[in-house]
Amino acid sequence: MPQRQSSGSLSRRTFLQAAGTAAAAFPLVSPAWIKAAEAPSERIRVAFIGTGNQGMLLLRNFLKFDLGDVVAVCDVNQGSYGYKEESHFYGREPAQQLVNEHYTKNRTKGTWKSCQAFTDFRDVLALPDVDAVFLVVPDHWHAAMTLLAAAAGKNIYCEKPASLHVVEGREMVNAVRKHKVLFQVGSHERSNxxxxxxxxxxxxxxxxxxxxxxxxxxxxxxxxxxxxxxxxxxxxxxxxxxxxxxxxxxxxxxxxxxxxxxxxxxxxxxxxxxxxxxxxxxxxxxxxxxxxxxxxxxxxxxxxxxxxxxxxxxxxxxxxxxxxxxxxxxxxxxxxxxxxxxxxxxxxxxxxxxxxxxxxxxxxxxxPQKNGTDGLDPHSRHMRAFVTSVKAGKEPAANVxxxxxxxxxxxxxxxxxxxxxxxxxxxxxxxxxxxxxxxxxxxxxxxxxxxxxxxxxxxxx
Structure with a gap:
């Protein structure tokens, strides 16, 4: 089985210390959306953090409709059965395999080479070439990951509900606005x-x-x-x-x-x-x-x-x-x-x-029909809306x-x-x-x- 890969550019201890004083640690980081706005035709490079039931659904659709380059996946589960349906085998290695096989068969444009797999999401946030992260994790992780992702200058697609508690939700709003990144919550009915x-x-x-x-x-x-x-x-x-x-x-x-x-x-x-x-x-x-x-x-x-x-x-x-x-x-x-x-x-x-x-x-x-005239289901249309926002540097409708x-x-x-x-x-x-x-x-x-x-x-x- 493929082994976990790590960028090695920022230790977990260092990352946590930096995040605790984010204003001092990341004052010169240019948010990815600013760079994307300068060249809106470029494909964005994304990472999926959380490759379980919902994560694999979104990942498959992201690949199916060729919304960008998936350069990394991350999950604490190497791979197992037992998700919503017992027959579903999900985790970081099944996700990595899915991405690599898809691009091997269907690659037509861009500079994608291979998809890395990580256990710790902080290793993903340390990757300099990731424009956006998809946080498809249990609710109790949404706030912490958002605070760290925003401080690292990453645009964020976060599954609903945005938070687990009211106070941490307000902290998420403040972090997104402070670091000037884009955030879209996964309320896909907004794109239905x-x-x-x-x-x-x-x-x-x-x-x-x-x-x-x-x-x-x-x-x-x-x-x-x-x-x-x-x-x-x-x-x-x-x-x-x-x-x-x-x-x-x-x-x-x-x-x-x-x-x-x-x-x-x-x-x-x-x-x-x-x-x-x-x-x-x-x-x-x-x-x-x-x-x-x-x-x-x-x-x-x-x-x-x-x-x-x-x-x-x-x-x-x-x-x-x-x-x-x-x-x-x-x-x-x-x-x-x-x-x-x-x-x-x-x-x-x-x-x-x-x-x-x-x-x-x-x-x-x-x-209209829920899949519209282009055949995109609401999940995929919602992800496309996020990608479009990142490329244009414009606020998404389902914002923070x-x-x-x-x-x-x-x-x-x-x-x-x-x-x-x-x-x-x-x-x-x-x-x-x-x-x-x-x-x-x-x-x-x-x-x-x-x-x-x-x-x-x-x-x-």
């Missing part, structure tokens, strides 16, 4: 022609004044071990310590990692941040509130697994958000057919994975503020949901979108952030 049509129709007033918005998040699609579960030996091909990274120390279990990370609050926010990062993003987008947020959040219902289960995110939930203009958003667990429904004074529109419907056929006149706002809505909901077993319904959290603080609950404010394990906490400065 159908979703664009629906949101633009609502903005244009085609259903009149919006009175209510309903969003749906799917039920949990995996089952983990219950109380009394036992730790498992760490596979020799898996760097579990690095996988944990800034998260709390915890014994290894196969269901803690890979695809199933999303069902543990140490690494993700359950289906609220998984599906919710799409549907709630669409809601705020259509309402023109995608760089703001609600003023009230209330959990109406929540169900959890028994205490001591490995999975601890809510299995079912309903919550409501109220905005300063009086409009309410209701989000609830349910079948995945519907993502978002807008109800107005002159009709309603709804869209989801099973199609788009409306109160009147004329509301759907001009509805948008990603932070949509993630924040989901995080506020999870704060209320996690309090629900103690508070029950009727406990309304008052939120200040500008201060990014609750005005009536200090316990809730304490849940807006978490201290990272060292050495990662020092990355935050």
């Amino acid at each position: 022609p159908v979703s664009q049509f629906i949101c633009e129709a609502v903005q244009a007033g085609r259903i009149g004044e919006v009175k209510k918005v309903i969003t749906k998040v799917g039920y949990n699609n995996k089952v983990g071990p219950g109380p009394g579960w036992k730790p498992m030996p760490v596979p020799s091909t898996f760097d579990y310590e690095t996988w944990l990274g800034p998260a709390p120390e915890a014994p290894y279990h196969v269901d803690r990692c890979l695809y199933r990370f999303r069902f543990n609050y140490d690494y993700s926010g359950g289906q609220i941040t998984n599906f919710g990062a799409h549907c709630n993003d669409m809601a705020q987008w259509a309402l023109g509130l995608d760089q703001s947020g609600p003023v009230e959040v209330e959990c109406l219902d929540a169900k959890f697994l028994p205490e001591g289960s490995l999975f601890n995110t809510a299995t079912e939930t309903r919550f409501r958000c109220k905005y300063a203009n009086g409009l309410e958003l209701l989000c609830e667990s349910g079948p995945e057919q519907v993502q978002v429904r807008f109800e107005g004074t002159d009709g309603w529109l709804q869209t989801g994975y099973k199609g788009t419907t409306a109160s009147s056929p004329n509301l759907l006149e001009g509805l 503020e948008v990603g932070h706002s949509s993630a924040t809505l989901c995080h506020l909901a999870n704060v209320a949901i996690r309090q629900f077993p103690k508070t029950g319904p009727g406990h309304v959290l008052k939120w200040d979108p500008k201060a990014e603080r609750f005005s009536n609950d200090d316990d809730a404010n304490a849940m807006l952030d978490v201290k990272w394990r060292e050495p990662w906490q020092s990355v935050r400065g």
Whole structure:
């Protein structure tokens, strides 16, 4: 099997020390987008950090539509089965093989030579010829990787949700703006022609004044071990310590990692941040509130697994958000057919994975296909939008503020949901979108952030 390669140009210790004082360490680094803007016809060189379930999907599509040169891949897993589907064999070596085989067969332009494979993402950030990184890793890694990538002058495509906690999301915004790099969150509905049509129709007033918005998040699609579960030996091909990274120390279990990370609050926010990062993003987008947020959040219902289960995110939930203009958003667990429904004074529109419907056929006149006229699926179109932004040096539509706002809505909901077993319904959290603080609950404010394990906490400065 191919061995891990390292650039050797910057040690991990040195990188962490530098990142802790990023302004001093990287004052003269020219952001890659500035260089790209000078020659927009050049192919950008990218690295994929995280080559699991979603990472391999994006990587395949990036190669299929020839969006640039993949020069490096990175993952803490050398290669294994056991992702979303047991038959999927993913990791850094399968990804490296995929890239090398693709370019060997299909290379027609550019100067690409070979794809390097790394275990540690800091080795990737030390590569001088990488214009952009795709961060397709568990949510608890998004902030730390973004802070370091921004300090290294790399443009960033970060999977949704942008962050794991509100405070670190704001730090991501600050780092991206400070170092003048481009950031696009992976909310690919922003590049779905159908979703664009629906949101633009609502903005244009085609259903009149919006009175209510309903969003749906799917039920949990995996089952983990219950109380009394036992730790498992760490596979020799898996760097579990690095996988944990800034998260709390915890014994290894196969269901803690890979695809199933999303069902543990140490690494993700359950289906609220998984599906919710799409549907709630669409809601705020259509309402023109995608760089703001609600003023009230209330959990109406929540169900959890028994205490001591490995999975601890809510299995079912309903919550409501109220905005300063009086409009309410209701989000609830349910079948995945519907993502978002807008109800107005002159009709309603709804869209989801099973199609788009409306109160009147004329509301759907001009509805495009989700793969458009060029055949690109929303994931690929979203990546192409990012590449185009990097080449032109222009801000992407799903920028860092948008990603932070949509993630924040989901995080506020999870704060209320996690309090629900103690508070029950009727406990309304008052939120200040500008201060990014609750005005009536200090316990809730304490849940807006978490201290990272060292050495990662020092990355935050």
